[in-house]
Amino acid sequence: MTTRLLWLDHLLTFMLTAVYGSDSTLEGLRMLLPLAVLLLLVLPSHAQDTTTEKPAVLLPLPKGVCNGLMAGIPGYPGHNGIPGRDGRDGAPGAKGEKGDAGLAGPKGDTGETGVTGVEGPRGFPGVQGRKGEPGESAYVYRSAFSVGLETQVTVPNVPIRFTKIFYNQQNHYDTTTGKFHCNIPGLYYFSYHITVYLKDVKLSLYKKDKAVLFTFDQYQDKDLDQASGSVLLHLGTGDQVWLQVYGDGEHNGLYADNVNDSTFTGFLLYHDIN
Ligand SMILES: [Ca+2]
Ligand SMILES: [Ca+2]
Numbered sequence: 657m658t659t660r661l662l663w664l665d666h667l668l669t670f671m672l673t674a675v676y677g678s679d680s681t682l683e684g685l686r687m688l689l690p691l692a693v694l695l696l697l698v699l700p701s702h703a704q705d706t707t708t709e710k711p712a713v714l715l716p717l718p719k720g721v722c723n724g725l726m727a728g729i730p731g732y733p734g735h736n737g738i739p740g741r742d743g744r745d746g747a748p749g750a751k752g753e754k755g756d757a758g759l760a761g762p763k764g765d766t767g768e769t770g771v772t773g774v775e776g777p778r779g780f781p782g783v784q785g786r787k788g789e790p791g792e793s794a795y796v797y798r799s800a801f802s803v804g805l806e807t808q809v810t811v812p813n814v815p816i817r818f819t820k821i822f823y824n825q826q827n828h829y830d831t832t833t834g835k836f837h838c839n840i841p842g843l844y845y846f847s848y849h850i851t852v853y854l855k856d857v858k859l860s861l862y863k864k865d866k867a868v869l870f871t872f873d874q875y876q877d878k879d880l881d882q883a884s885g886s887v888l889l890h891l892g893t894g895d896q897v898w899l900q901v902y903g904d905g906e907h908n909g910l911y912a913d914n915v916n917d918s919t920f921t922g923f924l925l926y927h928d929i930n
Pocket of ligand 2: 882
């Protein structure tokens with residue numbers, strides 16, 4: 657405030673001197689100074705704010721005051737300055753959000769076949785299947801006989817008639833002729849077990865009027881013998897099989913009684929498919 661009063665005192669002195677130029681009147685007008693000071697104290701001055709911003713400095717008087725010259729007209733505003741340089745680059749910004757997923761690429765090539773894996777555990781048993789269709793009746797493929805000798809053979813070179821029936825359900829063995837008649841084509845098994853007594857035996861198994869199997873047993877006194885033979889034969893429908901003594905008629909020692917049997921047996925083993 658003291659600086660402001662001094663500055664105002666100088667300003668009034670300058671102005672009065674410039675107008676009147678007399679010391680006598682200057683002293684009279686100087687009396688008005690307290691009024692001006694009072695006015696400055698009453699008026700709200702924004703200059704008071706400036707006192708808080710800058711330290712109080714005693715401003716120099718304008719030039720020419722001492723010489724008593726009048727101040728010049730304020731000059732024109734100066735030109736705009738040159739634009740300043742570009743500022744420094746700013747700090748990198750924050751990381752942005754993750755973008756959307758791209759489109760699926762094309763299908764790749766087929767890879768190589770992998771190594772064969774270990775065999776898995778055994779599975780559970782499956783469901784039982786349906787019952788099969790009934791097969792062909794087995795009865796039509798049955799053919800079997802088993803017969804025995806009841807009387808001593810006396811006539812050679814004719815079929816031996818076995819009349820003791822063990823089995824002949826299909827009647828394929830004819831007891832009146834002593835021949836087996838084939839009704840089912842297929843493979844047959846034939847066998848005979850005979851007792852030999854008092855004479856030698858030469859026995860043949862015949863198939864269609866031809867001897868195919870031979871048995872010869874020589875008899876010795878008081879020495880009962882047994883002889884046998886067996887064979888597999890394929891027969892066609894109508895073929896006949898029987899036993900017959902061959903030779904000149906002196907070899908028909910086949911024998912049978914209540915404790916000795918001579919038997920002839922045959923049966924179908926496999927029938928032909930077609
Ligand atoms: Ca013998
Ligand atoms: Ca014997």
